[in-house]
Amino acid sequence: MSRQLLLEITPTQSPSLDNTVVGENAAAIDAAKGLSRGRALYLWGPPGCGRTHLLHAMIKDKMADFVDTRTCSDEIMALATLPTDKPGAEIVAVDDIQEMTAEQQAAVFALYNRWRELSATSQAFSLVVTGDRAPMMMSLREDLRTRLGWDLVFRLEPLSDAEKREAIVAYALRCGLPLAAEVLDWMLTHYSRDIRQLFALVDALDRYSLSKHRTITVPLVRQMLTDKEFLQS
Template sequence: MKQLLLDVLAAPAPSLENYVAGPNTEALAALRALGPARAVYLWGPAGCGRTHLLRALSDRRDAVYLDSRSPVSAYRSVAQPDESSARPRLVAIDDLHLLDEPRLACVFSLYNRWRETAATDMALSLIVAGELAPGNLELREDLRTRLGWDLVFRLDVLSDAEKTDALARQAASRGLQLAPEVLNWILTHYERDMRQLAALLDALDHYSLAAKRPITVPLLRAMLAEQPHPSPNQSYSPLS
């Protein structure tokens, strides 16, 4: 059983289709309609889906996704590309609040490039995400101003009722029928990020099939107890 859980499949790749919008329908609609020469700044607390949306939008050949772990050279190549460099048509910058000064300087230059090319055939889409509203970020003022040049959306975390509904629908899509007490136990005792919850469903499905037992709270507890370091907040998702 332990080996089975270690080998469990990762949660589905982020997409606009599997993003559970909840109160964020306006932001999702704007991102679906996003075209060249548009810029969006998304902000909200951990678990609101910032990274999910940026990963989904940058899952194309002419797009680049960057975060605080990306090398400065990658930032420079999109902010000030030379003539021999491939020029992405969409740039997604995640976790702005974690970027250091060299990377922030590149984001500043990237906004300038976005505005300069807006009316040309080299126009690009720019999506930036951070934890706080522009006015609350500790940034140089000229960069803070640029974050509001186009669209700004606050993303909110799903309510418990919305998460319960989303979890039930994700389970149904896998052919699983989860009793209300199972759903309540998961949301009470387990990590509430929707990507991690989706990965937990996959693990639970595999475990139930291997054990040849229906999905119940005792089965869920048994699955988690078999982990090397059992924890109600253990994550099965590789995405940050």
């Protein structure tokens, strides 16, 4: 229960393309960095591969619309039917397409049509969508599944343990928080494999160690994960 509560914490540092660990995803990240208006990008891979991280990194500091399963279909359809005399976003990001309802899928289908219609005009925008499988393996309406492969498609590979370690060290140092090797080993062995959840753990450890006036050690990590008062605060 305590671990589950901790995983709900959002990392405090905003994802950016500059602080994204590349690993085996150099081509995908290069495509993300170079994506221009009028282009579309579909990113897919297993849970924990960094789809959402990369999506948020791409829209940072841009005029963007972000869509996920919490966005109602009417809101998505409003983006797809925006009057041409109104300025739209530079980039529209759609996360976890595989979890969307039939109504949301229909709205994203309309959004793809709008993207193509405007792709060669001054109102062109870039469209980025994430999912857990390759386009033709998705359990979606057929016309939407086809559209996922209309432009650029990249599979994201999960980071190796060494790459996760590198990412955690860099994230912690940006917080001014050096972590001992044994703490890093424990995190990678006993905690979540998802890099964002590992970042959230670093943030929580930073706050907890300050509140206890103690150096971060493995016993302190274990203590924090059983401290219900802290986790529920």
